[in-house]
Amino acid sequence: MADESRVKCLFFDLTRYSKSTQFILLSTTVFVFHLVQGYFHELIFKLPGFKPYSMFLTLLQFGIYGLMALFESLIQKRFNFRRAVKRRLDLRTYYLIAFLSMSTMGLSNTAVAYLNFPTFNMFKSCKLIPVMIGSILILGKKYNWIDKLAVLSMCIGLIFFTLADSKLHPNFEFYGVMLVSCALVADAIIGNVQEKAMKQNNSSNTEMVLYSYSIGFFYILAWELFVSFRLFEAIKFSNENPVKTYLYILVYSVVGYFGVNVVLTLVKQFGALIAVTVTTCRKAITIVLSFILFSKPFTFQYFWSGLIVLFGIYLNLYSKNKSKWDSHFISSFNRLASFFKLKKSPRYGIKYV
Numbered sequence: 001m002a003d004e005s006r007v008k009c010l011f012f013d014l015t016r017y018s019k020s021t022q023f024i025l026l027s028t029t030v031f032v033f034h035l036v037q038g039y040f041h042e043l044i045f046k047l048p049g050f051k052p053y054s055m056f057l058t059l060l061q062f063g064i065y066g067l068m069a070l071f072e073s074l075i076q077k078r079f080n081f082r083r084a085v086k087r088r089l090d091l092r093t094y095y096l097i098a099f100l101s102m103s104t105m106g107l108s109n110t111a112v113a114y115l116n117f118p119t120f121n122m123f124k125s126c127k128l129i130p131v132m133i134g135s136i137l138i139l140g141k142k143y144n145w146i147d148k149l150a151v152l153s154m155c156i157g158l159i160f161f162t163l164a165d166s167k168l169h170p171n172f173e174f175y176g177v178m179l180v181s182c183a184l185v186a187d188a189i190i191g192n193v194q195e196k197a198m199k200q201n202n203s204s205n206t207e208m209v210l211y212s213y214s215i216g217f218f219y220i221l222a223w224e225l226f227v228s229f230r231l232f233e234a235i236k237f238s239n240e241n242p243v244k245t246y247l248y249i250l251v252y253s254v255v256g257y258f259g260v261n262v263v264l265t266l267v268k269q270f271g272a273l274i275a276v277t278v279t280t281c282r283k284a285i286t287i288v289l290s291f292i293l294f295s296k297p298f299t300f301q302y303f304w305s306g307l308i309v310l311f312g313i314y315l316n317l318y319s320k321n322k323s324k325w326d327s328h329f330i331s332s333f334n335r336l337a338s339f340f341k342l343k344k345s346p347r348y349g350i351k352y353v
Contacts, residue, residue, distance in 0.1 A: 008205075008265060019269075026266050027278045033259035034279065040252040042117045047244060049237060055111040055224060055275065056234035057249060061219040064253035065260065076206065087211060088203040092177030097197070097208070098215035100190040106220065107183035114176025122309060126154045130188030146319040160305035172332035191267065191275065198268050205264040209257070239323045 008014065014022045044050060044057060070084065077083040087094075111118050129151050135141040198208065224231035238245040266275035 004164060023266075025098035026262055026269075029262045030259060030266065030278055033255050033262065035256045037252055037259055040248050040255070041112065043323055044245075044248045044252060045112050045117075047241070047248075051113040052246075053114050053230065053234040053237060054230060055106055056231065056238070058102070058106045058109050059217065059220045059224060059231075060249050061109075061253045061256065062102070062213045062220060064250070065209055065257050066214035067219055068254070068257045069206050069213065073206045085210070088201040088209055089197055089207070089211070091211075092213040093197055094215055097190060097193060098185045098219060099210040100193065101212050102216040102219045103186040104190060106185045107179045107186065111176045111179035111183060114173040115180065120167060120176070121182055122157075122306065123177070123184065126184070126309065126312075129154055130184050131191055133188060135192055144319060146315050150312040150319065154309050154316065157305045157308030157310075160301060160308070194264070195267050195271060198264070205261050205268070208264055209260060214267075216235065220288075 005321070014025060017025070045054075050057075073084040074081065108120075111123075115123075132141075132143055132147060132151065194208065197203065221231075224234075263275055263279060266278060
């Protein structure tokens with residue numbers, strides 16, 4: 001079997017397993033890696049004075065992703081450099097994917113500096129909205145009324161969650177909302193572009209990560225050197241506390257790299273919308289853990305507005321699995337109905353009506 005047709009979860013081959021088993025294993029792995037990454041993401045921005053250097057974090061993140069992808073590719077091709085860097089996609093596609101990757105990660109990292117972390121993750125949980133719009137525009141997909149109701153629920157929940165955050169946090173900045181919204185738009189485009197490119201050209205996860213993040217690294221480097229002029233300032237700041245700064249960024253990036261690899265496998269095997277649904281459910285758990293692990297004010301409005309968003313996510317999942325879920329519901333209803341049709345018998349205790 002060609003290597004490109006195999007289904008891999010990091011170093012493990014899942015090809016021989018059923019689709020359901022593959023989905024469960026891939027989803028569980030995504031949960032573990034991204035929960036750890038989310039913890040270190042918030043930890044990094046808890047460092048005093050780190051707020052202005054979010055793009056420096058993105059620069060190092062892209063550099064580590066690119067180096068790890070190159071190393072992985074060299075191992076796969078037995079350290080034949082020419083084979084390791086061989087690509088199936090044209091560079092123009094990678095230039096676009098790299099720009100979108102830089103945009104979504106750079107804007108996301110910057111938004112964390114201006115938003116409460118649960119609010120940031122709540123917005124990221126609603127990635128389904130722009131992904132669905134992107135699927136319609138890029139892939140020509142169509143959605144039913146359930147999907148549209150799901151989008152409406154997520155929008156309403158987001159509005160009330162954000163309003164609660166603005167009341168509890170006097171330092172709340174709407175600028176952060178704008179940043180994370182732009183990041184979602186870029187995220188929506190990139191997921192569908194990756195799905196279309198990977199399926200049409202049968203490119204590997206390693207190739208996708210190697211080229212998109214390596215090119216993105218030079219985009220960000222140029223930004224830091226010639227636009228923001230903060231590269232050397234960020235290095236000086238990080239060198240003052242190298243253990244925490246570089247160690248946190250290293251763990252955050254390495255765990256994130258593994259997570260990105262698994263998400264790309266999900267995209268390739270099950271589509272961008274399913275992959276986003278998995279990562280969205282993971283973000284819901286991240287929000288809960290953020291309140292538990294990091295002390296922050298809480299209001300009941302967070303709870304019920306979050307439930308509205310979760311209801312929207314549920315509707316989206318139901319829409320994608322409607323026939324299966326309906327059959328299970330009907331089966332359960334019939335069993336329940338037959339149970340209540342039992343009547344007591346004087347001799348044997350029960351009998352059917």
